[in-house]
Amino acid sequence: MSAAKHDVFQAIADPTRREVLRLLASNELAISEITAHFPISRTAIAKHLHILSEANLVSGKKAGREKIYQLHPEPLTEVKQWLSYYEQFWDNKLSILKHVVENDNEDRFKGRKKDQE
Amino acid sequence: MSAAKHDVFQAIADPTRREVLRLLASNELAISEITAHFPISRTAIAKHLHILSEANLVSGKKAGREKIYQLHPEPLTEVKQWLSYYEQFWDNKLSILKHVVENDNEDRFKGRKKDQE
DNA sequence: TAAATATAAAACCATTTGGTTTCATTTCAA
DNA sequence: TTGAAATGAAACCAAATGGTTTTATATTTA
Numbered sequence: 001m002s003a004a005k006h007d008v009f010q011a012i013a014d015p016t017r018r019e020v021l022r023l024l025a026s027n028e029l030a031i032s033e034i035t036a037h038f039p040i041s042r043t044a045i046a047k048h049l050h051i052l053s054e055a056n057l058v059s060g061k062k063a064g065r066e067k068i069y070q071l072h073p074e075p076l077t078e079v080k081q082w083l084s085y086y087e088q089f090w091d092n093k094l095s096i097l098k099h100v101v102e103n104d105n106e107d108r109f110k111g112r113k114k115d116q117e
Numbered sequence: 118m119s120a121a122k123h124d125v126f127q128a129i130a131d132p133t134r135r136e137v138l139r140l141l142a143s144n145e146l147a148i149s150e151i152t153a154h155f156p157i158s159r160t161a162i163a164k165h166l167h168i169l170s171e172a173n174l175v176s177g178k179k180a181g182r183e184k185i186y187q188l189h190p191e192p193l194t195e196v197k198q199w200l201s202y203y204e205q206f207w208d209n210k211l212s213i214l215k216h217v218v219e220n221d222n223e224d225r226f227k228g229r230k231k232d233q234e
Numbered sequence: 235t236a237a238a239t240a241t242a243a244a245a246c247c248a249t250t251t252g253g254t255t256t257c258a259t260t261t262c263a264a
Numbered sequence: 265t266t267g268a269a270a271t272g273a274a275a276c277c278a279a280a281t282g283g284t285t286t287t288a289t290a291t292t293t294a
Contacts, residue, residue: 013130
C-alpha cells in the first residue's frame, strides 16, 4: 500500500488540492464532477487526484466509464500530530503544564544557550 | 507587515523547514547554528528561513554579525483550524459532538447523499 | 452501430523549488 | 589593523510543479 512518493504535508500544500479534499468530504465524486468546480482542465484535476492518492488521502474506484474518488482522511492525523507539538506555544493556559508534565520543564526555561550540544 | 507570498501550508511542506521550526522551538538560533544541524549549505538554510519568514513563522533580528531567528508559531493555528474540519471523520467518539456544538449540527447532515455509513 | 462521454497517457511548457558557487560587506577579535 | 566569521546577494542549475494540448481507449446511449 502506502505510496510514499508524495507525503501528506506536500499533498495539502496546494490550495486546489485542499479544495478537492473539501469537496470529497461531503461526497464521493467522479473526476468530471470534481472538475466542474474548478477553472482548470480535467487533466490537471486528475493529476492533483493522483498526488492526493499517493499520499493516501483519496482512492479511486472505477465504475463504468467513470472513476469515483473517495476521501481517506486518516493520513491527516500525521499533520495533527506534528502540529500538536506546537500547541504548547499558543494555548498557554494548560498546554505549558501539559508540556512540562509530559516532557521535562527543562527546555521551557533555558534561554538561547549558544550551542545545543 | 505579513508578507503573504508564501502561505503556511507551503512553508511546512518541506521537511527541512519543519526541522528548522523544531529546532527553533527550543531556542532562538543564529543562521550558522541552524546550518550546523543540516547537510546543506548555509545559503540554502538562509533561503528556507526566508520562506518561513514570509509565512510569519519565524523572524530574525540582527545581533552583531549574527542574525538570530526566533519561532512564531501563531500561523500554525491556520493549519490547525483547517484540520479541525476533518476531525469529524477520524475521532468519531467525541469530535462529532464537538463539531456539532461548535458549528451547527446543520452540516453534519446536509451533504452526504450517497455513502458514508 | 455511431456518436458522445469519461478517462488515460504522453508530450510539451513556463515557473518555482531547492540547491549550489562566488563575491561583497559587516563585525569581531587577536 | 588585519584576518576570520557571519551574513547577504547574485548568478546559475537540475528537477519538480502545475498547467496545457493532443491522441487513444473504453463505455454508454441514441
